[in-house]
Amino acid sequence: MDIINHTDHVEIKVQLDLYSITVLHKCFYWYGANFSVDIETESDKVGRVRLFPKTEIPVAEYPNLLSKIRNDLIDFKTRDIVSKETQNVRDLLIAKAFSHSDELDDSPPGDISDPVGFDPTAK
Amino acid sequence: MAPLASRKFKPLEFYSSPSIAYYLLPFRFHRLNDSREILVNEVGDYIVAPIDTARRIAAHDISPSESIYADLVANFFISEKPIPDLIDILATRYRTKKSFLDDFTSLHIFVITLRCDHTCHYCQVSRQSEDKHQYDMSRTDIDGFIDLMFKSPSRDVTVEFQGGEPLLVFDNIVYAVKRIEELNRADKRRVRFVVCTNLSNINLDILTFLKEHGILISTSYDGPEFIHNSNRTFSRGNSHATVLEKIGLCREILGNDMVSALMTASSLTLNYPVEIVDDYVAQGLPSIFLRQINPYGFAKKNRMKNAYTAEQFLEFYKTALQHIINLNLRGLFFLEEFATIILSKILTPFPIGFTDLQSPNGMINGAIVYNYDGFVYASDESRMLAEERDFTFQLGHVKSDSYQKIFYGAKAQHIAKYWANESLAGCSECGFQSYCGADPVRHYATQGDLAGYRPTSSFCITNMEIIRFLIELLTENRSIERVFRSWVNKTPL
Numbered sequence: 001m002d003i004i005n006h007t008d009h010v011e012i013k014v015q016l017d018l019y020s021i022t023v024l025h026k027c028f029y030w031y032g033a034n035f036s037v038d039i040e041t042e043s044d045k046v047g048r049v050r051l052f053p054k055t056e057i058p059v060a061e062y063p064n065l066l067s068k069i070r071n072d073l074i075d076f077k078t079r080d081i082v083s084k085e086t087q088n089v090r091d092l093l094i095a096k097a098f099s100h101s102d103e104l105d106d107s108p109p110g111d112i113s114d115p116v117g118f119d120p121t122a123k
Numbered sequence: 124m125a126p127l128a129s130r131k132f133k134p135l136e137f138y139s140s141p142s143i144a145y146y147l148l149p150f151r152f153h154r155l156n157d158s159r160e161i162l163v164n165e166v167g168d169y170i171v172a173p174i175d176t177a178r179r180i181a182a183h184d185i186s187p188s189e190s191i192y193a194d195l196v197a198n199f200f201i202s203e204k205p206i207p208d209l210i211d212i213l214a215t216r217y218r219t220k221k222s223f224l225d226d227f228t229s230l231h232i233f234v235i236t237l238r239c240d241h242t243c244h245y246c247q248v249s250r251q252s253e254d255k256h257q258y259d260m261s262r263t264d265i266d267g268f269i270d271l272m273f274k275s276p277s278r279d280v281t282v283e284f285q286g287g288e289p290l291l292v293f294d295n296i297v298y299a300v301k302r303i304e305e306l307n308r309a310d311k312r313r314v315r316f317v318v319c320t321n322l323s324n325i326n327l328d329i330l331t332f333l334k335e336h337g338i339l340i341s342t343s344y345d346g347p348e349f350i351h352n353s354n355r356t357f358s359r360g361n362s363h364a365t366v367l368e369k370i371g372l373c374r375e376i377l378g379n380d381m382v383s384a385l386m387t388a389s390s391l392t393l394n395y396p397v398e399i400v401d402d403y404v405a406q407g408l409p410s411i412f413l414r415q416i417n418p419y420g421f422a423k424k425n426r427m428k429n430a431y432t433a434e435q436f437l438e439f440y441k442t443a444l445q446h447i448i449n450l451n452l453r454g455l456f457f458l459e460e461f462a463t464i465i466l467s468k469i470l471t472p473f474p475i476g477f478t479d480l481q482s483p484n485g486m487i488n489g490a491i492v493y494n495y496d497g498f499v500y501a502s503d504e505s506r507m508l509a510e511e512r513d514f515t516f517q518l519g520h521v522k523s524d525s526y527q528k529i530f531y532g533a534k535a536q537h538i539a540k541y542w543a544n545e546s547l548a549g550c551s552e553c554g555f556q557s558y559c560g561a562d563p564v565r566h567y568a569t570q571g572d573l574a575g576y577r578p579t580s581s582f583c584i585t586n587m588e589i590i591r592f593l594i595e596l597l598t599e600n601r602s603i604e605r606v607f608r609s610w611v612n613k614t615p616l
Contacts, residue, residue, distance in 0.1 A: 096214035
């Protein structure tokens with residue numbers, strides 16, 4: 001990742017196989033209050049984000065801004081990983097939660113038994 | 124000569140697989156401060172951990188030998204199988220969190236008149252003067268709304284009379300209460316009545332009726348006299364003196380737990396967080412709801428008195444909350460209602476019934492508004508937009524539209540696309556999603572868009588920071604944790 005300070009904007013270049021366009025949009029969505037955000041693909045492999053501040057940023061604040069950008073990109077990448085890996089189990093969870101019958105319920109593992117011979121499955 | 128190989132023993136982790144075989148379960152996270160972050164699972168359980176923990180979990184870098192590993196498994200953040208054995212338990216808990224949807228509309232608000240004898244500069248209803256009877260709900264419409272109400276599947280119903288000042292049409296309240304009770308003899312629902320009133324017209328006859336029918340009172344009290352009277356002008360006297368006298372009378376006749384008071388923060392209010400809390404305590408009130416202004420009606424017009432930023436409100440809120448916490452630590456049981464609502468969402472598995480902090484938002488599926496003119500609105504705030512000739516959230520009319528059209532029609536379906544924070548940009552991956560809600564009406568009113576734009580949303584800025592602040596206090600100080608739990612349990616320390 002390269003972060004370049006221009007006179008009127010901050011430019012961030014990332015490898016798209018590391019931070020996808022989706023991750024870039026979700027991350028820099030939150031910068032819209034204080035920046036005009038421009039996101040584009042420079043090539044198949046490189047994405048570019050330009051942040052144009054709406055009000056002037058003091059020079060002393062730039063290290064904090066750059067640190068925040070790095071942290072936010074890592075955070076949104078993490079969220080993307082979790083979202084993709086848990087998509088199926090989340091859909092299953094919600095389907096089970098709102099199912100009106102027990103057709104989606106799984107039987108507990110193991111065999112049913114009772115020391116006094118009670119059989120809960122008996123009709 | 125080749126260097127000697129190190130003969131030191133390697134740590135256990137050296138021999139571990141770099142990628143641990145556990146499976147991720149759905150969770151979200153948020154940085155609380157520079158050193159800690161909160162992880163929140165799909166049912167709102169949380170773990171506070173050092174920064175970078177979420178990344179390590181997602182990278183499958185948490186080792187079973189770490190103490191957090193067991194917590195992550197036990198609390199459904201990770202699983203040792205692709206589908207955890209207890210997924211049905213998790214599903215039941217998820218359903219419990221959303222169980223407020225089971226009964227559909229339970230709060231039915233009757234705006235029985237728009238007339239009022241107060242002039243409050245933050246009034247969001249754009250009330251009318253006392254003599255304008257064309258702003259009273261007709262008995263025909265009262266009957267029609269009661270019939271609509273009884274079509275709701277909810278077995279627990281709250282009927283809330285609002286205005287204007289509803290006691291200016293007390294006869295109509297008597298009529299409505301008696302009709303509802305008569306119809307309910309066959310239906311046998313649990314019905315609760317509330318009157319939202321400034322109390323200026325209350326007398327013994329009214330109180331006798333309220334007591335006979337178990338009707339609760341909700342009133343407005345903005346704190347010390349100079350603040351209350353600045354915010355709320357009473358046409359026939361001193362609003363502050365009147366409301367205090369009448370609160371005392373109501374508590375004497377109805378009981379302390381049948382009377383509640385709410386404050387609304389004007390620009391003046393923001394300068395006196397401690398004084399307002401102390402005044403509430405001095406008046407014997409058991410709690411305070413630190414509520415910011417809603418941007419509707421007169422409130423929007425009086426910008427000098429009512430316009431402030433989310434950051435200004437947050438400064439007021441945090442100062443007042445810290446003061447309330449200190450009072451509790453010194454032995455007084457006094458709670459802040461908004462914090463209690465959020466803490467209940469964090470610390471209990473149950474929904475809390477506060478429409479603005481629900482997902483889906485409680486409009487239509489939790490609460491509905493029957494206006495004095497016969498029209499039906501999705502929420503209290505949306506009928507205030509109608510006073511400004513914006514009918515975006517007007518669902519129908521009691522005389523001409525069926526229950527199906529009002530509650531399930533095209534407008535309701537359109538609003539439904541924007542009322543769940545699970546599907547909104549910015550909210551869908553927010554670490555505080557389980558503790559927050561969605562507010563399409565507020566976003567439409569303030570940003571021109573039902574979905575809203577989170578980076579500049581006062582709803583988002585305020586809620587996120589209050590939730591973050593509460594979690595920080597809850598998890599960093601055991602004494603404050605005990606105070607917060609006492610609020611949630613409604614039991615003094």
